[in-house]
Amino acid sequence: MKKVLLFIFTAFTIGANAQITCTPNNNNTTVGSTPRADSIPCIERGVYYEQVVNVLLPTQYTVQGINATIDSFKMETVSNLPSGINYVCYNATCTFIGGKNGCFVVYGSTTDTAKRYDIAFTGTAYVKAMGFPTTYPIDESMAQQAGFSLYLKVIEKDSACQLGTPTSIKNIAENTQKINARFDIEKQQIIVELATLNSQAETIELFDLAGKKIYAQTINNTSGVYTLEYSNLQKGLYFVRVNNTATKVLVY
Structure with a gap:
């Protein structure tokens, strides 16, 4: 009986795993x-x-x-x-x-x-x-x-999950409706687009994946589109932050 139950359980597990999939x-x-x-x-x-x-x-x-x-x-x-x-x-x-x-x-x-x-x-x-x-x-x-x-x-079971978000960007809310960033592969530059204009001076900050700030640029946000004047870009994932709102950009 135990062998029968084990066989049924194993067959159920294999069948369940076979159904695992995802839709893009x-x-x-x-x-x-x-x-x-x-x-x-x-x-x-x-x-x-x-x-x-x-x-x-x-x-x-x-x-x-x-x-x-x-x-x-x-x-x-x-x-x-x-x-x-x-x-x-x-x-x-x-x-x-x-x-x-x-x-x-x-x-x-x-x-x-x-x-x-x-x-x-x-x-x-x-x-x-x-x-x-x-x-x-x-x-x-x-x-x-x-x-x-x-x-x-x-x-461990029932332990708190501390994901280890880099401290420099831990409390930054990612919001692509307020800020967007893209990589221009031909010019090798990061283009930042801001949804809200502001005549006051603002700072665009660039962080690496470890949360280290590697560049900052002050702007007068009157046009909404800016090019980061940072020439030492390496391939990888970065975070762009303006006024505690951030997005991510992949340099490739």
Whole structure:
């Protein structure tokens, strides 16, 4: 009888996992992964977990100094997941299309040590560079810059989930209706758009992903569109803040 019950339970579990999937959020306009890593709920040890991560790839990318058009990215390896935690993509090949929304689901349960797990992705990018289609291997660092940036935090059951949002931006409300930022790949500049005009002097601040302020620029907000005069941009995710309201921008 015990063996029969075990078989039924195992079959039910496999069947349930086979149904796990996600539907891309086609209303999403944020390049990179959503929610961002520091907003994803923690995993409680021994408790079933399921989280959808949406990904919007940029349409262009710089490969060895050459601007390339991204056709797609095939996710091939995902490493450093806690044991018992798995993932499944919205399609069978885990292929994400440039300029279109995709998603994957992280699910399962674990009894691994309570700590932060930095997840690493690798894969192959299918791009067109100088008019010619080609493939390009994407390592962990490049995948992170393209938006596949994720860490999972395992905590003890019933413990508080402290996501570790960088202190410099912890209390900033992200509001893309008031502020928007985009990366101009040709000029290698960040363009900031503000919905509300203000004749008084304001400061645009740029933070890296660790929450360190790396640049500040004072403006008279009379036009609503500004270019950050910062010339040392590296690939990655940044936060742009004006008057305690922020948005994020991916430099690629």
